Ligand SMILES: Nc1ncnc2c1ncn2[C@@H]1O[C@H](COP(=O)(O)OP(=O)(O)O)[C@@H](O)[C@H]1O
């Protein structure tokens with residue numbers, strides 16, 4: 001009986017959030033460790049489907065860096081990353097990345113179908129001019145790494161209107177038809193901004209942003225985030241996440257949530273509880 005009572009309380013607590021986010025577009029960047037473990041993969045798919053059932057409009061943007069590494073290894077190529085965390089992408093690596101990310105997109109569609117009976121459509125940034133990119137200019141030659149210049153989200157809006165869940169990979173195309181590799185966190189931020197999503201979730205392998213004592217910071221504003229970067233408390237892969245999160249925050253996108261994809265139901269707990277589970281980044 002107590003267990004039943006607990007469940008009822010969870011549902012009652014969630015109700016205001018369910019009402020608040022009716023028809024809200026939410027962008028979920030899915031990647032990292034949560035993408036490797038089959039149990040976690042099913043879990044994430046169930047959570048995304050559930051958000052869809054309760055009236056939100058999820059858009060999934062996925063990475064797959066670890067799987068690209070393992071396929072490069074299989075063909076005897078060494079994965080190489082620049083100091084800014086971006087993959088050095090020659091022609092062959094680009095082909096492998098595009099194949100792997102395409103396959104991952106279809107796998108997410110399968111999971112959403114199997115775990116949540118939802119209809120999803122996977123596409124890359126090349127489809128319908130979604131991400132138009134140019135070669136990224138940097139001190140270090142990264143090859144076919146692109147910088148997204150324009151986002152045309154018409155196709156995504158169309159899918160959402162028809163009730164499909166868009167599943168997007170971070171492969172982009174230039175105006176002249178060249179294929180470019182884009183970091184999936186950056187791609188997720190770009191699409192969230194263009195869609196004026198209510199929320200953006202960046203899934204990773206830690207509980208959120210940690211302070212100098214390794215304690216979770218539940219709420220982080222722009223000023224504090226900049227301080228933490230300055231003091232090197234935020235470092236490595238968390239820097240591009242936070243920098244692009246700050247860039248995305250605007251009138252449209254009110255909060256970016258850094259959550260642990262390896263914790264069961266982190267997406268639901270972050271969305272439907274008052275305290276959340278990860279770090280919520282806001283402007284002020
Ligand atoms: N202040 C911080 N709080 C949390 N993680 C941090 C912090 N500074 C650096 N990191 C590192 O950032 C990593 C997450 O970035 P990254 O590995 O690129 O994520 P993913 O591959 O999951 O997208 C964490 O595993 C952690 O090692």
Ligand SMILES: CC(=O)N[C@@H](CCC(=O)OP(=O)(O)O)C(=O)O
Nearest residue numbers: 031032063064065086087182184
């Ligand atoms: C340019 C660049 O670095 N592209 C990334 C794209 C995939 C990605 O970002 O995957 P995760 O989110 O799982 O790390 C790469 O090739 O690994």
